[in-house]
Amino acid sequence: DIQMTQSPSxxxxxxxxxVTITCRASQSISSYLNWYQQKPGKAPKLLIYAAxxxxxxxxxxxxxSGSGTDFTLTISSLQPEDFATYYCQQSYRAFTFGPGTKVxxx
Amino acid sequence: EVQLxxxxxxxxxxxxxxxxxxxxxxxxxxxxxxxxxxxxxxKGLEWVANIKQDGSEKYYVDSVKGxxxxxxxxxxxxxxxxxxxxxxxxxxxxxxxxxxxxAGTPYYYYAMDVWGQGTTVTVSS
Numbered sequence: 471d472i473q474m475t476q477s478p479s480x481x482x483x484x485x486x487x488x489v490t491i492t493c494r495a496s497q498s499i500s501s502y503l504n505w506y507q508q509k510p511g512k513a514p515k516l517l518i519y520a521a522x523x524x525x526x527x528x529x530x531x532x533x534x535s536g537s538g539t540d541f542t543l544t545i546s547s548l549q550p551e552d553f554a555t556y557y558c559q560q561s562y563r564a565f566t567f568g569p570g571t572k573v574x575x576x
Numbered sequence: 577e578v579q580l581x582x583x584x585x586x587x588x589x590x591x592x593x594x595x596x597x598x599x600x601x602x603x604x605x606x607x608x609x610x611x612x613x614x615x616x617x618x619k620g621l622e623w624v625a626n627i628k629q630d631g632s633e634k635y636y637v638d639s640v641k642g643x644x645x646x647x648x649x650x651x652x653x654x655x656x657x658x659x660x661x662x663x664x665x666x667x668x669x670x671x672x673x674x675x676x677x678x679a680g681t682p683y684y685y686y687a688m689d690v691w692g693q694g695t696t697v698t699v700s701s
Contacts (some may be wrong), residue, residue: 471620475692476662477585500680501685502680502683502686506621506688508621513671513692513693513694514613514621514688514691515645515670515691516687516688516689519639519676519678519685519687519689520678520680520685520687523678523685525687525689534646542684553619557621559621559623559687559688560688561687562683562687564623564635564637565611565623565686566623567613567620567623567625568620569620570620570621
């Protein structure tokens with residue numbers, strides 16, 4: 471099975487900050503990596519698919535990069551509505567989610 | 577409007593059974609893989625199962641194999657999850673999700689782009 475890890479597990483940031491979240495796969499998954507945002511009590515929302523493709527309707531301040539085992543989600547300028555938990559998910563072999571990264575207000 | 581609406585959650589005793597349903601609308605249901613994803617209280621997301629457009633392929637996370645069965649009825653635009661031999665650790669909010677695909681090499685890229693609001697399953701005596 472493919473295991474996913476994320477770092478950090480949580481971070482505190484201010485509006486306007488550049489935020490970077492890292493996701494690592496236990497084996498190479500090429501670009502089969504997605505990112506989701508989840509707010510408390512709500513369903514997850516797809517942000518990025520295929521490692522770097524922006525889902526329709528998602529603001530351009532979100533971007534993804536990486537290939538193989540190491541991936542990054544970047545929020546270029548954090549907005550108040552971006553405080554949430556972010557999950558990576560691989561689709562190379564079945565599906566597996568990372569443990570999540572909680573972004574809260576500094 | 578593209579929409580998924582789950583139902584069927586509730587309180588069940590350990591060892592019991594429950595059947596979740598997901599009603600799809602606003603898109604051609606038969607054209608998409610579908611998934612079930614769960615989230616235990618205060619925990620992260622866990623993928624549970626996938627089913628191909630025609631139901632010919634099904635995949636499960638190891639922890640539910642042999643106990644859960646995913647199925648679909650394309651004529652009714654509905655997805656199901658039959659859950660048997662339920663355990664306390666199956667307690668979670670269960671989401672159904674549409675799986676979008678994009679051409680990739682060597683496989684299609686898959687991602688869950690539409691989600692329901694979730695239905696809560698509690699396994700407790």
